[in-house]
Amino acid sequence: MTAGAIAMMVVAMVVLWGGLAAAIVNIVRFKGPEPGESMRDL
Template sequence: MTTGAIIFMIIAMVTVWGGLAAAIVNLVRHPEASEAEPSPPVEL
């Protein structure tokens, strides 16, 4: 692999894993309200 390819691979990995980490941190700080979810259907 060339140096350019390795640099682009590192940038792509940081983008993907950084986005995942940011999403997890966001969900931990601001969890979704369970009150907004509809109740599960009742089976008869």
């Protein structure tokens, strides 16, 4: 593999894994209303 291909692979991995980490942090930080607290008309 060339240096350019390795650099592109590293950039893609950082974007993908960084997005996954950001999504997990966002889910953990913002927990929506508990099911008992939400008002649902069913």
